[in-house]
Structure formats: C-alpha cells, structure tokens
Amino acid sequence: MGTVQLVVFERFSSGKAFGDNVVPWARNFVTKFQPQPHTSQSPDFTRLKQVFSQLSASSKMSSELWQNVPLAPPDSIFKLTAAYKADTFDKKVNLGVGAYRDDNDKPWILPVVRKAEEIILNTPALDHEYLPITGLPEFTIAAAKLILGPDSSAIAEGRVTTVQTISGTGANHLGALFLSRFYQWSGDKKEVYLSDPTWANHPAIFNNVGIASLYYPYYDPKTIGLNFDGFVSSLKSAPSGSVFLIHACAHNPTGVDPTRDQWDAIAKIMLDKGHYGFFDCAYQGFASGDLDNDAWAVRFFVDKGVNMLICQSFAKNAGLYGERVGALHVVSPNKEAAERVKSQLSVLQRSEISNPPSYGARIRDISTMAGRIIDMRKELFKILTEELHTPGNWDHIVNQIGMFSFTGITPEQSKALTEKAHIYLTVNGRISMTGLNRNNIRYFATSLDAAVRGTL
Numbered sequence: 001m002g003t004v005q006l007v008v009f010e011r012f013s014s015g016k017a018f019g020d021n022v023v024p025w026a027r028n029f030v031t032k033f034q035p036q037p038h039t040s041q042s043p044d045f046t047r048l049k050q051v052f053s054q055l056s057a058s059s060k061m062s063s064e065l066w067q068n069v070p071l072a073p074p075d076s077i078f079k080l081t082a083a084y085k086a087d088t089f090d091k092k093v094n095l096g097v098g099a100y101r102d103d104n105d106k107p108w109i110l111p112v113v114r115k116a117e118e119i120i121l122n123t124p125a126l127d128h129e130y131l132p133i134t135g136l137p138e139f140t141i142a143a144a145k146l147i148l149g150p151d152s153s154a155i156a157e158g159r160v161t162t163v164q165t166i167s168g169t170g171a172n173h174l175g176a177l178f179l180s181r182f183y184q185w186s187g188d189k190k191e192v193y194l195s196d197p198t199w200a201n202h203p204a205i206f207n208n209v210g211i212a213s214l215y216y217p218y219y220d221p222k223t224i225g226l227n228f229d230g231f232v233s234s235l236k237s238a239p240s241g242s243v244f245l246i247h248a249c250a251h252n253p254t255g256v257d258p259t260r261d262q263w264d265a266i267a268k269i270m271l272d273k274g275h276y277g278f279f280d281c282a283y284q285g286f287a288s289g290d291l292d293n294d295a296w297a298v299r300f301f302v303d304k305g306v307n308m309l310i311c312q313s314f315a316k317n318a319g320l321y322g323e324r325v326g327a328l329h330v331v332s333p334n335k336e337a338a339e340r341v342k343s344q345l346s347v348l349q350r351s352e353i354s355n356p357p358s359y360g361a362r363i364r365d366i367s368t369m370a371g372r373i374i375d376m377r378k379e380l381f382k383i384l385t386e387e388l389h390t391p392g393n394w395d396h397i398v399n400q401i402g403m404f405s406f407t408g409i410t411p412e413q414s415k416a417l418t419e420k421a422h423i424y425l426t427v428n429g430r431i432s433m434t435g436l437n438r439n440n441i442r443y444f445a446t447s448l449d450a451a452v453r454g455t456l
C-alpha cells in the first residue's frame with residue numbers, strides 16, 4: 001500500500017478522522033489517489049472503500065445522535081467581551097467583564113506576581129509533580145489565614161478544612177456538591193437562597209448538583225441600596241437550617257454590602273434559625289482596599305459560631321484570572337468533624353479534577369509572602385519616621401527589596417536588641433523582613449528606636 005493510503009488507513013482505523021469535515025476530505029482523497037496501476041478491485045482499494053463506507057455511516061449517526069441537544073445561548077459576559085474584541089472603533093470601552101485593566105486598557109500583572117514568577121522560574125526544585133488532592137499545603141494554609149485572619153481561633157483549633165479549587169467558581173461548585181451530598185436537608189428538597197440579584201453563575205452551579213435556587217430580596221432600586229428589611233424577613237421566614245448564599249464583600253452585581261450593624265443582625269438571625277452560611281468571597285480587598293477589612297463579615301460570622309463555608313477566589317485580587325486559583329474553606333464545629341469533612345472533600349475532588357493545578361497556587365503563595373514583606377517595610381518606615389522620629393535616615397528600609405534589610409545599626413545596638421529586647425538578629429544589623437508581622441512590628445520598631453537612642 002502506498003504511504004499516503006497508509007496514512008489514511010491509520011487515521012481512520014485509529015478513529016481520529018471521524019467527523020463531518022474529514023469525511024468529504026477522505027472522499028476526495030479516495031477519488032484522487034485511486035491507485036492507477038491497480039484496478040479498483042485491488043485488495044488495498046477495496047479495504048479503503050470499506051473503511052470509508054463505515055465512516056460515512058458513523059458520521060450520519062453522530063449528526064443524528066445530538067439532534068435533541070438545543071443550542072444554548074452564549075454566556076452574556078463573554079459574549080460582550082467577544083463583541084468588544086471584534087469592534088474596531090478606536091474609542092471602544094469594555095465595562096462588561098470584571099477584570100482589571102491599566103490606563104491603556106491592557107491586562108495588568110501585579111509587580112508582586114511578576115516577582116513570584118521570576119522566583120518560580122529560578123527555582124529548579126519547583127517541579128511539575130502532582131500536588132496533593134487537597135492542594136499545595138503552603139497555599140491552603142496561607143489562603144485560610146488571609147480570609148479567616150492570622151489569629152483565627154477556628155484555624156488554631158483545627159476546625160477549618162481547606163481545599164485548593166479551580167478559582168472561585170470551582171470553590172462554589174465543590175461547596176455546592178459537598179452540601180448536595182452531605183448537608184442535613186430537611187425533607188427531600190435541596191434548596192439554596194440566593195440574593196436577588198446575584199452573580200449569574202450561582203443558580204447554574206447549584207442546579208448542576210441538584211440544588212434548586214430560591215431568592216431573597218437584596219437590592220432596593222428605590223434607595224439604590226440594601227433591602228435590609230426584605231433580607232431579614234426572608235431569613236426569618238425560611239425554614240430552620242436553610243442554606244443562604246451570602247456575598248462576603250463587594251456584592252456582585254450591585255456593589256451594595258450590609259453595614260457592620262446589619263451584619264450583626266443577620267448573624268443573630270442565622271444563629272437563631274440554624275441557617276447555613278454559604279459565603280462567596282471573590283473580591284477580598286476590592287471593597288475597601290484592605291484585605292482584613294473586607295474579611296470582616298466572614299471573620300465575624302465564624303467567631304459567632306454560624307455554621308458556614310467560604311469560597312475564595314484569587315482571580316481578581318491577585319490578577320490571576322486565567323490561573324484558576326482559589327480555595328474552599330469549610331468551618332466545622334470541631335477538629336474531628338473537620339477531618340471527616342476533609343476526607344469526603346478529597347473523595348469529591350479526586351473524582352472531579354484529581355489534583356488542583358500547581359502554578360497559580362505557587363504564584364499566589366509566593367506573592368502573599370512578597371506582599372507582606374512590602375507591607376512590613378512600609379509600616380516599619382512609617383512608625384520610625386512619622387511616629388517615633390527615630391534619629392537617622394531610614395529611607396533604605398523602603399528602598400531595599402527582598403527578604404532581608406540592613407538596618408544600619410551598630411553591632412552594639414544589635415546586641416542590645418537581642419540581650420535586652422529578645423529580638424534576634426545578626427550582629428551586622430541585618431533583619432529578615434519575613435519575621436515581622438502586624439502583631440510584632442510595633443514592638444520591634446519601639447525597641448529599635450530605643451536601641452538607637454541608647455535607652456534600651
């Protein structure tokens with residue numbers, strides 16, 4: 001058989017050539033390359049004809065197999081983006097998709113993410129092995145602390161199960177799937193209360209796992225604000241133990257969040273009625289510019305003891321849209337329950353994605369560290385210069401980059417810090433910025449100030 005025919009045979013017999021586009025191509029091919037020295041009765045050609053006729057039959061079957069599949073409408077947001085991209089008008093503006101753009105309308109990569117990428121590229125030990133089923137441990141721990149707070153008692157007590165997910169959408173899906181399987185639903189009905197309006201994907205995600213959507217009033221067009229009374233009356237009238245999906249901050253699509261007093265009232269009713277809080281947090285940092293501030297409601301509900309889970313996305317606040325990095329945190333009443341929850345989340349995750357992707361999680365993890373170092377530099381500089389007016393010039397604290405900082409203090413001052421203030425640093429005055437955090441930075445700054453003044 002000629003080489004060309006062999007290729008055709010291989011493609012057909014391996015099943016790679018199925019489909020409407022290929023069959024006309026094969027038809028032409030058979031006509032064109034009909035072997036001249038042989039008759040059309042030759043064994044090669046007869047076999048080719050047999051394969052071709054089988055293919056025609058299966059192609060007909062496959063076109064009929066899906067005739068009952070209705071054409072779904074395109075996703076409205078992504079349709080807008082496609083229309084925007086196709087538009088050639090020079091002053092075009094895209095206000096549809098929630099993805100940050102710079103002043104030139106270009107996607108923006110956070111400098112800290114760039115730095116993290118460099119570190120990953122230059123660290124050969126970061127291989128392409130599978131991650132554990134529940135994700136990169138360094139990432140899941142950091143993600144939990146970011147949303148629940150570094151001093152979260154729920155984390156300290158081992159009551160939080162965190163699983164790395166395919167961004168916020170994956171967290172919503174895994175959370176919904178987990179509830180669908182394991183929540184103590186009253187009766188046969190599985191229902192979730194969504195805010196009216198909500199992110200368009202919410203009802204679809206719950207529908208996929210057999211949970212029907214009901215809506216609670218949220219937005220009041222008259223006040224362009226929160227319909228607090230409507231929200232509260234839904235919470236009160238819903239059967240005990242209902243599941244309420246709550247946007248943790250920067251509500252999508254209204255941009256309207258409850259005040260702290262209103263959150264307090266909502267938490268009280270949820271506790272009274274034994275409702276379950278399905279918190280979706282896709283915009284931590286976007287409401288107030290402060291990650292802790294935006295996590296206030298989540299932390300408050302956890303402290304109050306509301307049964308809840310949290311879906312966390314790093315698409316927006318880290319600009320990692322396409323890397324699909326997020327987490328699901330389920331807060332349980334005790335450590336033993338958290339372990340059982342983890343075992344079942346692992347089973348679900350295994351059957352859906354096996355293991356989450358590593359790249360985005362690594363970037364996020366390294367970025368978190370780098371981001372905190374930058375914050376600590378700024379904070380230390382501010383305390384020394386603006387509050388304590390420590391003698392000397394401290395510009396280097398903010399101008400230096402990376403993990404370490406040379407404070408510029410003398411060996412005697414370094415020793416005094418260690419011996420009298422229990423602050424451990426090398427005698428040359430070098431400090432590792434990673435050792436500083438919001439809780440100890442003031443102590444360090446005041447001790448450093450005293451060491452420099454010789455009053456320690």
Ligand SMILES: Cc1ncc(COP(=O)(O)O)c(C=O)c1O
Nearest residue numbers: 167168169199252280282313315
């Ligand atoms: C409320 C809400 N939840 C979750 C998501 C999930 O986003 P991603 O899957 O990109 O993290 C979004 C994104 O627009 C959102 O607005």
